[in-house]
Amino acid sequence: MGRDANTLLELEQLRVYYNLRHGIVKAVDGISFTMKEKETIGLVGESGCGKSTLGLALMKILPSTVTMMGRLHFDGEDIISKSEKEMQSIRGSKITMIFQDPMTSLNPVMKVKDHFIEMIRTHIPKISEEEAMSMAAKALTAVGISESRLNEYPFEFSGGMRQRVMIALGLVLNPKLVIADEPTTSLDVNVQAQIIELIKELKRKFNMSMLLITHDLGVVAELADRIIVMYAGHIMEISDAIELYESPKHPYTKALLHSIPNTIIEDMDLSYIPGSPPNLISPPKGCRFAPRCDKAMKICREKEPPLFDVNGAKVKCWLYGDKE
Amino acid sequence: MxxxxxxxxxxxxxxxxxxxxxxxxxxxxxxxxxxxxxxxxxxxxxxxxxxxxxxxxxxxxxxxxxxxxxxxxxxxIGDMGRSTLTERPVLTEILERFPATVELTLYAMVVAILIGIFWGSEAARRYDKITDITARSYAIIVYSIPVFWFGMMMQLIFGVNLHWLPVSGRISPMMEPTSITRLYLVDALITGNWESLWNAFRHILLPGTTLGIVISSIFVRMVRGNMLLTMNMDFVKAARARGIKERAVVYRHALKNAFVPILTIMGLQFALLLAGAVLTETTFSWPGIGSYLVMKIRYRDFAAIQGSIVFIAFFIIVVSILIDVINAWIDPRIRY
Missing domain, CATH: 1.10.287 (Helix Hairpins)
Structure with missing residues (x-):
């Protein structure tokens, strides 16, 4: 994979394994993709498919029982070989993360301003407190919160407001990449819409790249340029966002799209995917989706398919390849 | 505020x-x-x-x-009656004894808190590693050792066999520093009486360390348990994701949040010690409230017993108010 001038993130055969007492959980098992600057990629899949692990792996904040293998380059730098200390200087300044639950992601005994000051001073040690405060005020205003609220504690904010604070914290140092792990999942529907609008606006304003991790296909549709569909630690399909919605290729993607509640077509029954994702300690041989796939053939259960090129998209399914 | x-x-x-x-x-x-x-x-x-x-x-x-x-x-009006045994005012007698107990308590608490917070936090940070396993074993073993037996062993080793330290009393006769706070260590420090300071320190070393170690077992477990809870919370992960240094993550984010339950236990333990560590004071002939109470019970000195209990209860109430206030100061959610 060649590196273009504007490639930001490059993954090649990335594997993230949890070494547990009862076996090795292959949460991310050989994932390759590249991300360009200013691009937003949506990472979609069911719970437990490895998408959150992948997000944490990009920042290397995983427990010590985890082994990472393969290639992971960010902004031209090899992340896997970096020391914990080097990673600390990258986290928060070049890569930041927005978490799922804003209610618990802020330290309850610290004022909002102290979250900002602590972070800014960690990365820019020589900055004065006034300068740090004005940076914090600017970031907070950008997410639509009055700077007068810097002096308040997290519990004085509502869920949506806290997520705005988290986003402001994520953006205050102008990171190159923002990883948003289910940023709207735990919010009310109307607050969800507000946060999505906010992220859209900030993306334009700050020119940031974003990896949006979610199981909500509606959210990705609003925000992502490209979509990666993950299943059981593997990439099943990579495609442009519009293409994916208009003509999904992988049977798993189709099944996911069919399971979105749709209020426009009233008569359509909501379908679901029978069965549950495989055990990642001993995943099935062949295609990992085969046991739940209604189009599964003999080869699917025997041999793992590669990613086939199909009209610009990449699909990991034998339906699209020559089956020798 | x-x-x-x-x-x-x-x-x-x-x-x-x-x-x-x-x-x-x-x-x-x-x-x-x-x-x-x-x-x-x-x-x-x-x-x-x-x-x-x-x-x-x-x-x-x-x-x-x-x-x-x-x-x-x-x-x-502060009248607790007179001791039926000595005919002296009970309050006077108690106030004579109390500084010794306060001194022993403060010393033991410092030892226990230092061991408890550092070892407990490190154990939580290195969950299931050697630091954690030794911390857990330490807590169980020390907690189950009777304090008087432990005290006697210390006396035997450092006093009788090695002749390093005195085994009883607060200070050698005629060595008392000028009385200001009536805590010998503090008084000696204020007046610059180094000889007294050294003497008093050698006296408190055995009883204070014995008591401190025994209490630290509770603290190690408390701190470890509460730290394990907070270390797994989302805001700790979020702080790491912001690039905050590991030491700050552990001590500023996790420990400060774990502190409310820890402080409550520490405060109650402190109050309990102010009531006199009866066994330790008796083992080391430490002239504090604990040994005073034991003596008065033996002679059925009602006025003195009643007075001591009221005095102790008063301090427990004061300390528990203090804990509540400190907790409210740490955690804003309590005071709003």
Missing amino acids: SSLKYYVITRILLAIPMMLILLTIVFFVLRIMPGDPVTAILGPKAPPEVVKQMRANLGLNDPIAVQYVKYLGKLL
Whole structure:
């Protein structure tokens, strides 16, 4: 994979394994993709498919029982070989993360301003407190919160407001990449819409790249340029966002799209995917989706398919390849 | 910070009925208890006239309700009566003994808190690693050792065999520093009396360390347990994701949040020690409240027992208010 001038993130055969007492959980098992600057990629899949692990792996904040293998380059730098200390200087300044639950992601005994000051001073040690405060005020205003609220504690904010604070914290140092792990999942529907609008606006304003991790296909549709569909630690399909919605290729993607509640077509029954994702300690041989796939053939259960090129998209399914 | 002020005032007002209930219980329990104080003082063979005279002097012939009201009224002006044994005011006797207990308590608490916080936090940080396993074993073993046995072993090793440290008392005779706070270590430090300081320090080393180590076992487990809870919370992960240094993540984010339950236990333990570490004080002949109370119980010195209990209870209430206030100061959610 060649590196273009504007490639930001490059993954090649990335594997993230949890070494547990009862076996090795292959949460991310050989994932390759590249991300360009200013691009937003949506990472979609069911719970437990490895998408959150992948997000944490990009920042290397995983427990010590985890082994990472393969290639992971960010902004031209090899992340896997970096020391914990080097990673600390990258986290928060070049890569930041927005978490799922804003209610618990802020330290309850610290004022909002102290979250900002602590972070800014960690990365820019020589900055004065006034300068740090004005940076914090600017970031907070950008997410639509009055700077007068810097002096308040997290519990004085509502869920949506806290997520705005988290986003402001994520953006205050102008990171190159923002990883948003289910940023709207735990919010009310109307607050969800507000946060999505906010992220859209900030993306334009700050020119940031974003990896949006979610199981909500509606959210990705609003925000992502490209979509990666993950299943059981593997990439099943990579495609442009519009293409994916208009003509999904992988049977798993189709099944996911069919399971979105749709209020426009009233008569359509909501379908679901029978069965549950495989055990990642001993995943099935062949295609990992085969046991739940209604189009599964003999080869699917025997041999793992590669990613086939199909009209610009990449699909990991034998339906699209020559089956020798 | 008016919400904090309001909180403090409420807590103090709530303490008044608490204290009153306690005084009442102490009073009545002592009246119900078997054992006649007059017989205890004069012996079983005392002539009946003398016994009668004594009963009248002590006010024991009054109806119990009258005795109760008199007792409360005197307490208000700080009069706890006189010791039936020594005839000296109980409060004076207690105040003589109390500094020794405070000194021992403070020393032991410093030892216990240092061990507890650092080892407990590190154990949580290195969960299931060697630091954690040793911390857990330490806590269980030390907690189950009786403090008097542990104290005697310390005396045997460092006092009797090695001759390094004195095994009893607070300070050598004639070495007392000028009295200011009546805590020898502090007084010696203020007056710059290094000889006294060294002497007092050598005396407190064995009892203080013994007590501190025993109590640290509780703290190690408490800190470890609460730190494990907070270390797995989302805001700790979020702080890491912001590039905050690991030490700050552990001590500023996780520990500060774990502190509310930890501080409550530490404060109660502190108050309990102020009530006198009876076993430690007795083992090391430490002239504190604990050994005082044991002696007075042996002689059925009602006034002194009652006085000590009230005095101790008062301190426990003061300390628990202090804990509440500190907790409210740490965690804003409590005071709003």
